[in-house]
Amino acid sequence: MANLDNLIHQPVRLRIVSSLSTLSEDESMEFTFLRDLHELTDGNLGAHLRKLEEAGYVSLEKTFVDRKPRTFIALTRKGRKAFSEHVKALEQILKDKP
């Protein structure tokens, strides 16, 4: 039976991970960009990212640009694999005929 990844299945995290999955391996997305893209608050996005980071699915890089702190988020190889398997499981569920 196809296994959904419960961490990724949550609607907001599904959107976050899906967005990050569009980046190539050496790219990252800025926190504020991701926040605005999905109409989230700082707190809400931060909480979801912590869960994804704890699972090893995303990596966060804090840096300074023009002396302002900025955070860049990337999908790890583990996160990319988990997302890919989640999508496969979803497709299987949606296409399965008994």
Place this chain on the structure above:
Amino acid sequence: MANLDNLIHQPVRLRIVSSLSTLSEDESMEFTFLRDLHELTDGNLGAHLRKLEEAGYVSLEKTFVDRKPRTFIALTRKGRKAFSEHVKALEQILKDKP
């Protein structure tokens, strides 16, 4: 923004509704068949069906076949529409590029 249907998004209900969606409008699926297909218990399937019935997404018909009680489940027109929109929302999320 694409809206996921929270009732349908729940993993077990997603499987149930997806299975029912494969039936044509005048068909129904037996409770025990659906239960075994998704490796559920009577109680678990019953609880999910009640939620779907309360939302008007499925209809249950209790009948007797050879003097044994049997329950047949069908997706209502409302349920079919909700599932179709949920799948569209999912596809949009999975294909969206920022």
